[in-house]
Amino acid sequence: MPHTPLPPRHRANARSMRKVMTSAELKLWNELRAHRLMGLGFRRQFPVAGYIVDFACPDKKLVVEVDGSQHAEAGAVAIDETRTLRLEQDGWTVLRFWNDDIIRDIDNVCQHIVIAAGLDGTS
Template sequence: MPHTPLPPQNRANARSMRKVMTDAELKLWNELRAHRLMGLGFRKQFPIAGYIVDFACPEKKLVVEVDGSQHGDEDLAVADALRTKRLEQDGWTVLRFWNDDVVHDIGNVCQHIVIVAGLAGTD
């Protein structure tokens, strides 16, 4: 899949971010990696449209973001909305989950991802 041009510094940031994940990101990654979730192929800290998204499934054009409490801040919420809008303009579907939901309700988070990916009810 061709990438949108990304400044070398952003690509380096993505590489380093792959090594340092929050507890919630790590928990979700353990469910997504190696096609564990219904065969979906996810990439972590994936560059799209000048942004680095937490997780992306290029085959389904699905982005999954895991947000901490700082994303409740009005300025960051506005930035998140602009980011989501930009990704959607490129045809991506963006799902956002709070850290707490991932840590305490990973089953429902994964179920929601499967439903949005259009795989619910398939084996």
């Protein structure tokens, strides 16, 4: 899948972000990596539309963002909305989960991801 052009410093930032994950990101990555979740192929810290998203499943055009408390601040909410709108304009579905939801209820988070990918068995 071709990437949207990304400045080299952003690509380097993505590489460094893969090395320093939050506990929630790490917990979710352990569920997503190596096609463990219903065979879905996810990438972490993946460049999409000029942004670096936390997790992306390019085959399903699905983005999963893991949000900490800083995302609840007014300025961050507006930035996240703009980012989500841009990704959706390119045909991506964006799911956002709070760190706490991932830490406390990873099974439910994974179920939402599977449903959003269209693999819930009811389609």
